[in-house]
Amino acid sequence: DAGVIQSPRHEVTEMGQEVTLRCKPISGHDYLFWYRQTMMRGLELLIYFNNNVPIDDSGMPEDRFSAKMPNASFSTLKIQPSEPRDSAVYFCASLGFRGRGGDPTDTQYFGPGTRLTVL
Amino acid sequence: SQQGEEDPQALSIQEGENATMNCSYKTSINNLQWYRQNSGRGLVHLILIRSNEREKHSGRLRVTLDTSKKSSSLLITASRAADTASYFCATLMYNNNDMRFGAGTRLTVKP
Numbered sequence: 001d002a003g004v005i006q007s008p009r010h011e012v013t014e015m016g017q018e019v020t021l022r023c024k025p026i027s028g029h030d031y032l033f034w035y036r037q038t039m040m041r042g043l044e045l046l047i048y049f050n051n052n053v054p055i056d057d058s059g060m061p062e063d064r065f066s067a068k069m070p071n072a073s074f075s076t077l078k079i080q081p082s083e084p085r086d087s088a089v090y091f092c093a094s095l096g097f098r099g100r101g102g103d104p105t106d107t108q109y110f111g112p113g114t115r116l117t118v119l
Numbered sequence: 120s121q122q123g124e125e126d127p128q129a130l131s132i133q134e135g136e137n138a139t140m141n142c143s144y145k146t147s148i149n150n151l152q153w154y155r156q157n158s159g160r161g162l163v164h165l166i167l168i169r170s171n172e173r174e175k176h177s178g179r180l181r182v183t184l185d186t187s188k189k190s191s192s193l194l195i196t197a198s199r200a201a202d203t204a205s206y207f208c209a210t211l212m213y214n215n216n217d218m219r220f221g222a223g224t225r226l227t228v229k230p
Binding site: 004033035042043044045091093107108109110111112113115 | 152154159160161162163164167207218219220221222223
């Protein structure tokens with residue numbers, strides 16, 4: 001398995017532009033998480049999905065942020081309009097089945113991240 | 120808000136020495152996990168310890184968990200320069216999938 005795939009790896013954009021980050025989770029994983037990492041705030045959970053349904057989006061900073069998961073193999077995080085304070089590394093992570101035979105797996109597998117710079 | 124708080128924030132040691140990092144948390148948890156992040160890269164899962172476990176080993180890693188004190192420690196024995204990275208603890212709460220990460224400990228192992 002190629003692991004969690006994120007694109008683009010780097011994004012530089014100007015304030016006010018729309019930004020779309022993409023994530024492909026590990027095949028068969030039914031949970032998908034979006035995180036943001038900054039020096040000031042560390043790693044923050046933004047939103048997570050279970051079976052393509054958003055479960056908790058309380059970490060989404062404001063209405064400019066939206067996330068979708070149209071199918072089990074793809075998710076997007078969109079920022080519109082973007083602002084300089086959105087500059088961060090955005091990580092996507094997926095998690096396998098829980099409680100299915102033997103020990104449930106609670107390990108999240110992280111993608112390489114998208115480094116976003118908003119000028 | 121961040122659940123786990125790592126301590127120290129930064130640690131610098133010589134190759135071959137042991138490194139100990141601590142993590143404290145505030146609420147009841149299902150499990151606690153340690154992750155490593157190399158500069159500019161994603162997080163890599165190291166070890167998971169469940170709330171009913173007290174100690175766990177994986178290679179050169181040893182993790183302890185004290186639920187009465189709401190704290191955990193990660194010990195890396197016989198450190199190597201390649202262990203240089205940031206180490207994060209993450210807690211998974213009961214009855215949800217909300218994982219909270221601490222601010223991390225930046226470990227530098229000098230050759």
